[in-house]
Amino acid sequence: MSGGAVEVFYDHLAGWWPVISxxxxxxxxxxxxxxxxxxxxxxxxxxxxxxxxxxxxxxxxxxxxxxxxxxxxxxxxxxxxxxxxxxxxxxxxxxxxxxxxxxxxxxxxxxxxxxxxxxxxxxxxxxxxxxxxxxxxxxxxxxxxxETFEPGASDLFGGEAPDGRSARALEWCGELAADGTTAVHYAFLLKDTDGQVTTAGETHHVGVxxxxxxxxxxxxxxxxxxxxxxxxxxxxxxxxxxxxxxx
Missing domain, CATH: 3.40.50.150 (Vaccinia Virus protein VP39)
Structure with a gap:
């Protein structure tokens, strides 16, 4: 990742990255x-x-x-x-x-x-x-x-870790703005080793x-x-x- 302020996905949840993706x-x-x-x-x-x-x-x-x-x-x-x-x-x-x-x-x-x-x-x-x-x-x-951009497109992804953690993430793409950017919304469900599930969310802005x-x-x-x-x-x-x- 490079550019932009995205503090949840690439900071607080960095340790979950191998599980999420x-x-x-x-x-x-x-x-x-x-x-x-x-x-x-x-x-x-x-x-x-x-x-x-x-x-x-x-x-x-x-x-x-x-x-x-x-x-x-x-x-x-x-x-x-x-x-x-x-x-x-x-x-x-x-x-x-x-x-x-x-x-x-x-x-x-x-x-x-x-x-x-x-x-x-x-x-x-x-x-x-x-x-x-x-x-x-x-x-x-x-x-x-x-040429291939699809507003409203969504994707569900995630995985399981050997230590017992699991994660599911939803990616949802917004409409194209006048400046050629779009907002990509993420929602996370994170199941820890003790079975407790927490949630997190974040919006990223990307260029198209x-x-x-x-x-x-x-x-x-x-x-x-x-x-x-x-x-x-x-x-x-x-x-x-x-x-x-x-x-």
């Missing part, structure tokens, strides 16, 4: 991501993830890349450290991060959605380019683009941009752009994957 749920999607990266950069060795959250994407990629993981939330980085002890973890904002280092690949998964303006998104693109070696590849995977804008702004920040549609058997609208080669 089990790492195993990422296996299929990450296999596709890995296949795309390997097909286009077979010699790539180093990967920087912007907005790495609890590290569930990195968990499925770290066997193939030397991963450096960055996120705005210290609590989520701590969750990721436990899951991915061999990866570097650095707190930072994807809009301003400067590690003074170059990578073969820069990846921003769904945390890129927290960029709610053209300026924010282009700043994240500039960060990606700043950290890429010449000819390096950036991949951005937003949850929503304008047109496919042409993604491509145009990437090109303006110094990338050659390729757009793919993911192949998924999940019950949801396939995401668009935006690939940028540093020119």
């Amino acid at each position: 089990p790492v195993s749920d990422y296996a299929g999607e990450c296999a596709e991501v890995l296949g795309i990266l390997k097909a286009r950069r077979p010699q790539a060795q180093t990967l920087l993830e912007l907005g790495s959250g609890g590290g569930h994407v990195a968990f499925h990629l770290k066997a193939d890349f030397d991963c450096t993981l960055t996120d705005l939330s210290p609590a989520m980085l701590e969750v990721s450290r436990r899951l991915n002890p061999g990866c570097r973890h650095i707190q930072g904002d994807m809009r301003t991060l400067d590690l003074d280092r170059r990578f073969d690949i820069v990846l921003a998964h769904d945390a890129i959605a927290y960029m709610t303006s053209e300026a924010d998104l282009r700043a994240a693109f500039a960060t990606a380019r700043r950290h890429l070696a010449p000819g390096g590849l950036a991949m951005f995977i937003p949850d929503e683009i304008l 941009f047109a496919r042409a804008d993604w491509a145009r702004w990437l090109e303006a920040e110094g990338f050659t752009v390729e757009t793919l549609v993911e192949q998924t058997d999940e019950d949801r609208t396939p995401r668009f994957l935006f690939l940028g080669t540093r020119t």
